[in-house]
Amino acid sequence: MKKRSIREWVVRAAILMVGLTIAHLGVTFFLLSDLGADSFNVLVQGVFRSLSGAAGSGILTHGRTHILVSILIWIILSFIDRSYIKIGTVLCMVCGGPIIDFFTWVLTPVTSSYQSIPGRVVMLCLGCVILAYGMTIVIKSDAGTGLNDLVSVVASDKLKTRFGITKLVVDAAFTLTGYLLGGKVGAGTLVSIALIGPVAEVFLPINEKLVNKALSRFKVG
Numbered sequence: 001m002k003k004r005s006i007r008e009w010v011v012r013a014a015i016l017m018v019g020l021t022i023a024h025l026g027v028t029f030f031l032l033s034d035l036g037a038d039s040f041n042v043l044v045q046g047v048f049r050s051l052s053g054a055a056g057s058g059i060l061t062h063g064r065t066h067i068l069v070s071i072l073i074w075i076i077l078s079f080i081d082r083s084y085i086k087i088g089t090v091l092c093m094v095c096g097g098p099i100i101d102f103f104t105w106v107l108t109p110v111t112s113s114y115q116s117i118p119g120r121v122v123m124l125c126l127g128c129v130i131l132a133y134g135m136t137i138v139i140k141s142d143a144g145t146g147l148n149d150l151v152s153v154v155a156s157d158k159l160k161t162r163f164g165i166t167k168l169v170v171d172a173a174f175t176l177t178g179y180l181l182g183g184k185v186g187a188g189t190l191v192s193i194a195l196i197g198p199v200a201e202v203f204l205p206i207n208e209k210l211v212n213k214a215l216s217r218f219k220v221g
Helices: 006-033 039-055 062-080 087-111 117-141 147-159 163-180 187-217
Strands: none
Touching (some): 039 062
């Protein structure tokens, strides 16, 4: 494998951050629809509810459980193939929360007047599409991927299956596991499972071309 220069890593990381920002704009719309958590957070919620009693009140929080689940997935993936875990994985973990906080602050006044069910459904579907678009930029930057999507990327590559189908199966597995552990599933959760993977598969070849064009523009890749 060709060793990448610092310049190439910087350019790829910049492309990743563009995709991460777009993806988390979609996540914000998704959250503001208030129709159900995404599959990963259903899993986190379920693990939290299962462990909180044993851990004692106040010791375990949803945020800490999120970190624990992420670390567990990180460890599992590192045994499967460490090459998938890159600097961008850390960027996704560190930057995602602040980006969502910013967009929530910006969008809440705008979306507060669209709280009817049809309005929420529109926000949900818009969020899923924007999320899928940004997520595929992150994946094609090849600088690293958020842990939730990284499971789908690794499984898709190792099993040689279509990414859209793998993403759907992984999200369904996260949701089912979380639900059985006590996580709350909403209509939005089910819509996101059915929508994000197939839409992402449409965007993958489009964003691969865009990323390659950006890399060639900066004479890297």
